[in-house]
Amino acid sequence: MIELHAISKTYTRPSGDTVHALSDLSLRIDRGEFVAIVGASGSGKSTLMNLLGLLDRPTEGRYLFDGRDVASLDVANQARFRNRYVGFIFQVFHLLPRTSALENVELPLLYSDRASTTGLGRRALEAVGLADRLYHTPSELSGGQQQRVAIARALVNEPDLLLADEPTGNLDAQSASEVMDIFDALNRSGRTVVLVTHDLAVAARARRVVRLKGGRVVADARPTEPKDALEEVQ
Amino acid sequence: MSTRRLVAHSVQALARYRLRTCFIMVGSLVGVAALTFVVSVGQGAKRKMLTTVRQIFGESSIMIGAGGHQMMGGPRPGAARLTLDDIEAVAKALPEVELWDAQQTMSASVRRGDATATARVLGQSERSERVRGRSVSRGVYFDAGAVKRLERVALIGETVAKDLFEDEDPLDAGILIESVPFTVIGVLEPFGTDLHGMDRDNEIVVPVSTLMRRLTNVDTIAAARLLVKDPQRIEDTAREITRLLRARHALAVGQPDDFSILTPVEVQRMVGTVQRVLSLYLPLAAAVTLVVGGIVAATLMLASVNARVGEIGLRRAVGAHPQDIRLQFLVETAVTTAGGGLGGIVLGLAAGQLVATRLELGAVFSWSAVLLGLLMSGLTGLLAGVVPARRAARLLPADALR
Ligand SMILES: Nc1ncnc2c1ncn2[C@@H]1O[C@H](COP(=O)(O)OP(=O)(O)O)[C@@H](O)[C@H]1O
Numbered sequence A: 001m002i003e004l005h006a007i008s009k010t011y012t013r014p015s016g017d018t019v020h021a022l023s024d025l026s027l028r029i030d031r032g033e034f035v036a037i038v039g040a041s042g043s044g045k046s047t048l049m050n051l052l053g054l055l056d057r058p059t060e061g062r063y064l065f066d067g068r069d070v071a072s073l074d075v076a077n078q079a080r081f082r083n084r085y086v087g088f089i090f091q092v093f094h095l096l097p098r099t100s101a102l103e104n105v106e107l108p109l110l111y112s113d114r115a116s117t118t119g120l121g122r123r124a125l126e127a128v129g130l131a132d133r134l135y136h137t138p139s140e141l142s143g144g145q146q147q148r149v150a151i152a153r154a155l156v157n158e159p160d161l162l163l164a165d166e167p168t169g170n171l172d173a174q175s176a177s178e179v180m181d182i183f184d185a186l187n188r189s190g191r192t193v194v195l196v197t198h199d200l201a202v203a204a205r206a207r208r209v210v211r212l213k214g215g216r217v218v219a220d221a222r223p224t225e226p227k228d229a230l231e232e233v234q
Numbered sequence B: 001m002s003t004r005r006l007v008a009h010s011v012q013a014l015a016r017y018r019l020r021t022c023f024i025m026v027g028s029l030v031g032v033a034a035l036t037f038v039v040s041v042g043q044g045a046k047r048k049m050l051t052t053v054r055q056i057f058g059e060s061s062i063m064i065g066a067g068g069h070q071m072m073g074g075p076r077p078g079a080a081r082l083t084l085d086d087i088e089a090v091a092k093a094l095p096e097v098e099l100w101d102a103q104q105t106m107s108a109s110v111r112r113g114d115a116t117a118t119a120r121v122l123g124q125s126e127r128s129e130r131v132r133g134r135s136v137s138r139g140v141y142f143d144a145g146a147v148k149r150l151e152r153v154a155l156i157g158e159t160v161a162k163d164l165f166e167d168e169d170p171l172d173a174g175i176l177i178e179s180v181p182f183t184v185i186g187v188l189e190p191f192g193t194d195l196h197g198m199d200r201d202n203e204i205v206v207p208v209s210t211l212m213r214r215l216t217n218v219d220t221i222a223a224a225r226l227l228v229k230d231p232q233r234i235e236d237t238a239r240e241i242t243r244l245l246r247a248r249h250a251l252a253v254g255q256p257d258d259f260s261i262l263t264p265v266e267v268q269r270m271v272g273t274v275q276r277v278l279s280l281y282l283p284l285a286a287a288v289t290l291v292v293g294g295i296v297a298a299t300l301m302l303a304s305v306n307a308r309v310g311e312i313g314l315r316r317a318v319g320a321h322p323q324d325i326r327l328q329f330l331v332e333t334a335v336t337t338a339g340g341g342l343g344g345i346v347l348g349l350a351a352g353q354l355v356a357t358r359l360e361l362g363a364v365f366s367w368s369a370v371l372l373g374l375l376m377s378g379l380t381g382l383l384a385g386v387v388p389a390r391r392a393a394r395l396l397p398a399d400a401l402r
């Protein structure tokens, strides 16, 4: 599904010096995979996620999605691509304050060209076990529940690809485990999941672990047992 | 992406930021209220001024006042004397003068039995009825004989009639003006207040000769009004009058006039100045308030964009086009300022009507004030929204989400 060919991302700071966030990175992710991206802070994980989700463009290299070169799409088509094919989950949830869970989840529908959207938000919240919290605002929900609302929002347009950048970074162990259960279930039902994490226990639940260092892939393990994959990249 | 849904969504978003929404609304409300108020009252005042000017100053009238540049005030102490003879001589010398009337005034206490009042007493000739265009609604005007014989007859205004007679018939009744007995022979046509806010129904008209001899004991007059035959040549006639009066008063070249002359042309010029103030400068001043309100709105919206960078990034991430973001912030600003604007129009019109009622300007509701208010609030909203909306739309999603 995803093919990255010799991707580089170079930031030029206002001062003039450049930062090579990603260098000559190639990566292939197939449909249905569950990939954890690990690596030290500053190793380029978030940059990679932004490129995968078309929130940013690579400086060099090619990005093929289902064989299509998507990195060179224009702004409008990139927006449409994100809306249709990608669901984002962030460390800080990014829920609209003073807005009900249901309205938050329905936000992507506002920007979609679907003909009918009725019931989709409710169904997405049911899928993350929050059917009884439809009209709660974020401040009335626990951190774990807020992240589940965010996952429901990512799911509402039934995207092929879920991109989660440190989704458990702000959660306690219990909530983190619940959130990972959801990713697990989503992956089992066929969704491609790519998540960035610091937490080895979280990475252990993925089926493939990619380690970045200095903007390059330094390890990539995909054995049958997730635990082994983790050991291998360490 | 349906624009209608996005607009509805933006309006809902306003409810999440009530305080900011309120501030912006108040900013636009104050500006629009000021503008609507000024425009509606200004139009009322203009209308009032024009009708009053027409009422008291036809296009063929020339007014002569005692004292230089003192038209509105009356003679200063030491001012040269303007006499009945002066006016009579001018009228005789200039065939252009069709009719004239001299006037002396005083403020007097009036009494009838136990009822007392203070009124302005005008001494005028019988020609005043035609020269000044104000007659009696009941009774009769005094005639030339009455003026010649210094008769003690009086025409009273409606206010005086009410003060002294309440509901009784004042005709043929006796009243005391400064203790001098007069007989009421007529009631003056109602006039209302004039431009100075003076109640022109609180007046008594008596023969000018009677006033000068029996009440004030002076032989000068305060003012005169002349009707000319040809309004086209009124400026020439006014120049002739000036020349004749200067000669009669033996003024040397270079000495200023010791009288003042007012022609319709002059009045038009004064009215024009007042009109400019009412219809240009005052609204301009009010518009400044609106601009300030707009700047407040723009600043608050910019702060809002800065505070909502994460939200903007999130919206982009879930598929918003930069144009969707721009539209959202434009709509938020426009709806808020328009809401404030509507309130401002209502407030401005209400305040305008209140003041207009006080000043007896009549009803001042004007569609142009409403339209102007709407237009200006919409315009401020758009202008105030443009910069914040553009900044929001230009944010790069990856940066906004960091
Ligand atoms: N907008 C940017 N401007 C300049 N440097 C950036 C920018 N974004 C990221 N970087 C740099 O790129 C490198 C990789 O960043 P990032 O992908 O966020 O790392 P990670 O998510 O693995 O912590 C870091 O050195 C970071 O400082």
Ligand SMILES: [Mg+2]
Pocket: A045, A046, A047
């Ligand atoms: Mg990161």
